[in-house]
Amino acid sequence: MKVLVIGGSGGIGQAIVNHLASHYPQADVAATYHRNQPKHQQSLVRWYSLDVEDEASIKQLAQQFEQLDWIINCVGMLHTQHQKPEKNLASINPEFFLKSIAVNCLPTLLIAKHFQPLLRKSAQPCLATVSAKVGSITDNQLGGWYSYRSSKAALNMALKSIAIEWGRLMPKSVVVALHPGTTDTQLSKPFQTNVPEGKLFTPNYVATQLITILHSLKASDSGSFIAYDAERLPW
Numbered sequence: 001m002k003v004l005v006i007g008g009s010g011g012i013g014q015a016i017v018n019h020l021a022s023h024y025p026q027a028d029v030a031a032t033y034h035r036n037q038p039k040h041q042q043s044l045v046r047w048y049s050l051d052v053e054d055e056a057s058i059k060q061l062a063q064q065f066e067q068l069d070w071i072i073n074c075v076g077m078l079h080t081q082h083q084k085p086e087k088n089l090a091s092i093n094p095e096f097f098l099k100s101i102a103v104n105c106l107p108t109l110l111i112a113k114h115f116q117p118l119l120r121k122s123a124q125p126c127l128a129t130v131s132a133k134v135g136s137i138t139d140n141q142l143g144g145w146y147s148y149r150s151s152k153a154a155l156n157m158a159l160k161s162i163a164i165e166w167g168r169l170m171p172k173s174v175v176v177a178l179h180p181g182t183t184d185t186q187l188s189k190p191f192q193t194n195v196p197e198g199k200l201f202t203p204n205y206v207a208t209q210l211i212t213i214l215h216s217l218k219a220s221d222s223g224s225f226i227a228y229d230a231e232r233l234p235w
């Protein structure tokens with residue numbers, strides 16, 4: 001099995017890379033990092049630098065591979081050094097909104113565009129992007145977090161359309177949005193105080209859950225939004 005983990009240097013991404021490398025020694029695992037290549041690496045993992053906001057670098061990365069079976073995109077942003085998620089309309093900042101779309105949504109479309117020929121060579125191709133339950137329109141009870149919610153809802157729509165297009169092109173393909181649950185990473189750090197006991201997961205737990213789920217999926221699951229405990233979430 002040939003797997004590419006995009007955003008393999010993030011909290012969840014690195015745990016997924018480590019899980020694949022240690023539990024699937026026969027797998028060919030490649031991963032991307034953005035600003036810093038992880039220091040403690042699994043020796044068998046091949047690392048590539050990638051900025052998902054740059055289409056040319058996504059295209060160039062695709063040219064490094066002959067064929068792939070799984071692509072797992074773990075890139076995402078909720079806040080920056082200068083901006084927290086919005087509590088109300090008054091805090092909407094167009095630059096932050098567009099950055100959220102550029103990091104959380106558009107890359108999955110560009111990855112699908114440039115990696116499609118490589119996944120087509122697989123007997124069971126899979127594209128999974130880590131989304132977030134707060135991107136569910138049906139589940140939205142609290143409001144706020146406009147940029148993050150909107151970018152993840154847009155991501156979910158993109159994944160659903162990719163699933164439909166690839167269902168025709170690659171009938172065995174699986175395209176899914178994954179919800180990891182609240183996971184102890186730098187992304188969730190400022191927002192962990194109100195997490196109920198037992199509901200703040202370690203990246204290792206989440207990686208195990210998500211990989212186990214991906215292994216269980218069939219083509220009939222393509223176009224689903226799936227949580228860390230395998231629950232099917234409403235769009």
Ligand SMILES: NC(=O)c1ccc[n+]([C@@H]2O[C@H](COP(=O)([O-])OP(=O)(O)OC[C@H]3O[C@@H](n4cnc5c(N)ncnc54)[C@H](OP(=O)(O)O)[C@@H]3O)[C@@H](O)[C@H]2O)c1
Pocket residue numbers: 007008009010011012013033034035036050051052053074075076077078103130131132133179180181182183184185186187188
């Ligand atoms: N943690 C949670 O509680 C939680 C809950 C629901 C959903 N999620 C989702 O899970 C995914 C992984 O999040 P995480 O918790 O692991 O956060 P994280 O540790 O902050 O990882 C995010 C990764 O995205 C990378 N990234 C950001 N901009 C990029 C760019 N332009 N090009 C390439 N890489 C870029 C970051 O690299 P640099 O740091 O080098 O920029 C980092 O490696 C995200 O999509 C997030 O929305 C997380």
